[in-house]
Amino acid sequence: MKYDLIIKGAEVATAADVTRTDIGVIDGRIATIGLDLGNADQTIVATGLYALPGGVDSHVHISQPAGPNVKMADDFESATRSAAFGGNTTVLPFCLPEDHQNLREAVDAYHAKATGNCHIDVSFHLIVNRTDPQTLGQHLPALLEAGHTSFKVFMTYPGMRLTDREILDVMAVAKKHGAMVMVHAENEDAIEFLREGAELDGKTGPYYHAATRPVPVEREATHRAISLAEIAGVPLTIVHVSNGEALDEIRRARVRGSRVHAETCPQYLTLTADDLDRSGFEGAKYVCSPPPRDEENQVACWKGLEQGDFELYSSDHCPFIFASPEGKQTDGAEQCFRHIPNGIPGVETRLPLLFSEGVNKGRIDLRRFVALTSTNHAKLYGLYPKKGTIAIGSDADIVLWDPKLNKTISQDILHHGSDYTPWEGFNVTGWPVTTILRGKVVVDNGILQDDSRHGVHLNRNLPGKPV
Numbered sequence: 518m519k520y521d522l523i524i525k526g527a528e529v530a531t532a533a534d535v536t537r538t539d540i541g542v543i544d545g546r547i548a549t550i551g552l553d554l555g556n557a558d559q560t561i562v563a564t565g566l567y568a569l570p571g572g573v574d575s576h577v578h579i580s581q582p583a584g585p586n587v588k589m590a591d592d593f594e595s596a597t598r599s600a601a602f603g604g605n606t607t608v609l610p611f612c613l614p615e616d617h618q619n620l621r622e623a624v625d626a627y628h629a630k631a632t633g634n635c636h637i638d639v640s641f642h643l644i645v646n647r648t649d650p651q652t653l654g655q656h657l658p659a660l661l662e663a664g665h666t667s668f669k670v671f672m673t674y675p676g677m678r679l680t681d682r683e684i685l686d687v688m689a690v691a692k693k694h695g696a697m698v699m700v701h702a703e704n705e706d707a708i709e710f711l712r713e714g715a716e717l718d719g720k721t722g723p724y725y726h727a728a729t730r731p732v733p734v735e736r737e738a739t740h741r742a743i744s745l746a747e748i749a750g751v752p753l754t755i756v757h758v759s760n761g762e763a764l765d766e767i768r769r770a771r772v773r774g775s776r777v778h779a780e781t782c783p784q785y786l787t788l789t790a791d792d793l794d795r796s797g798f799e800g801a802k803y804v805c806s807p808p809p810r811d812e813e814n815q816v817a818c819w820k821g822l823e824q825g826d827f828e829l830y831s832s833d834h835c836p837f838i839f840a841s842p843e844g845k846q847t848d849g850a851e852q853c854f855r856h857i858p859n860g861i862p863g864v865e866t867r868l869p870l871l872f873s874e875g876v877n878k879g880r881i882d883l884r885r886f887v888a889l890t891s892t893n894h895a896k897l898y899g900l901y902p903k904k905g906t907i908a909i910g911s912d913a914d915i916v917l918w919d920p921k922l923n924k925t926i927s928q929d930i931l932h933h934g935s936d937y938t939p940w941e942g943f944n945v946t947g948w949p950v951t952t953i954l955r956g957k958v959v960v961d962n963g964i965l966q967d968d969s970r971h972g973v974h975l976n977r978n979l980p981g982k983p984v
């Protein structure tokens with residue numbers, strides 16, 4: 518057999534095994550896994566490296582409308598470039614309809630923005646921010662059937678949050694079609710109550726973003742979201758879980774027999790609310806929702822990863838420029854925390870942070886690392902086994918990982934559109950050196966290859982169903 522590409526000498530890791538073997542690729546797919554494969558047009562010698570399934574980051578925000586005069590720092594080109602450098606080969610961004618758009622028009626607009634601009638593959642989740650009969654009766658079912666098989670609802674953010682009744686109505690559509698509902702669980706009324714109180718007291722700095730979204734705000738909403746899903750009879754995914762009490766709600770629900778999936782993110786493992794209290798306006802760099810908590814909750818989230826309570830570890834990449842009136846400083850550096858756009862960049866640092874803090878420190882093994890960063894995302898969102906594993910017939914989406922490469926994370930070495938990283942100065946060991954999408958090298962030893970915009974949009978199967 519003549520291969521297009523052979524990867525030779527790596528330790529090949531999947532969610533199930535770690536094996537010293539070679540990989541032969543034909544027409545963008547894995548054709549053979551074994552030794553002595555013979556000839557290929559291109560051979561990559563990867564001795565001393567791991568070959569891992571390309572990262573699948575199922576929670577990113579790209580070019581998403583973020584309010585009047587606010588602009589996200591990444592378009593599809595820069596976000597997927599940054600993701601590729603971070604060892605990812607697929608990202609799942611959210612498609613949010615603007616006021617003048619229905620869901621169908623929003624999806625069309627996202628396709629127009631993404632087409633021809635992606636260095637890796639993408640697949641859109643939908644955001645359901647209104648529940649009129651046309652959205653729930655026509656657009657949502659049609660889009661689900663067409664392969665957009667998951668959507669997010671918000672219990673917070675003015676203008677985006679849905680009421681409990683609306684969430685139930687959306688869940689009923691998910692039940693009919695077998696789709697996955699993702700929930701942002703924070704209680705908006707409680708937040709607004711606390712926000713108004715803080716403002717009256719003149720507590721307006723970035724830290725009060727965290728102080729007005731305390732753990733009970735998330736714990737209560739997590740419990741309510743799960744209860745609504747039980748009432749509607751659907752599985753759900755609680756995204757960006759930040760603390761132990763919300764996780765306890767999830768554990769309890771599972772004991773009851775609820776089908777609840779859970780995701781956490783690097784910010785809840787490595788940052789704390791103290792980061793929002795940095796001097797000047799620096800804290801704005803860490804404003805995201807839910808906010809980072811404290812060390813006790815970091816430990817709880819690590820435990821959740823170690824014990825398998827979290828199936829997903831995503832970035833929630835949502836980048837803004839710090840030094841810009843279109844970014845974190847919409848009204849200047851003195852503005853109230855209420856007006857700071859929520860979100861932080863992180864698609865490029867997701868894998869190195871988990872590898873270094875998780876695998877190297879003995880909290881999780883390499884197979885769980887692969888499951889948390891790739892395989893489980895592909896399985897849950899209907900992309901497996903095309904994506905998320907190294908197996909015969911799967912897309913040849915492979916990252917070559919140097920487990921010994923030491924880096925100090927800094928804005929200078931990253932490739933996103935933001936002007937900062939929340940992990941500036943953070944030291945990690947283990948870094949992706951080469952990223953391969955469907956058999957084509959996108960990033961080669963830290964260099965983006967010419968003509969690398971081969972990423973396509975992937976229509977997905979229903980959650981858990983193989984593609």
Ligand code: URP
Nearest residue numbers: 701805806833835859860
């Ligand atoms: O602060 C965050 N997480 N921004 C992104 C939007 C979201 O809620 O996921």
Ligand code: ZN
Nearest residue numbers: 701756757806
């Ligand atoms: Zn969210």
Ligand code: ZN
Nearest residue numbers: 576578833835
């Ligand atoms: Zn998000």
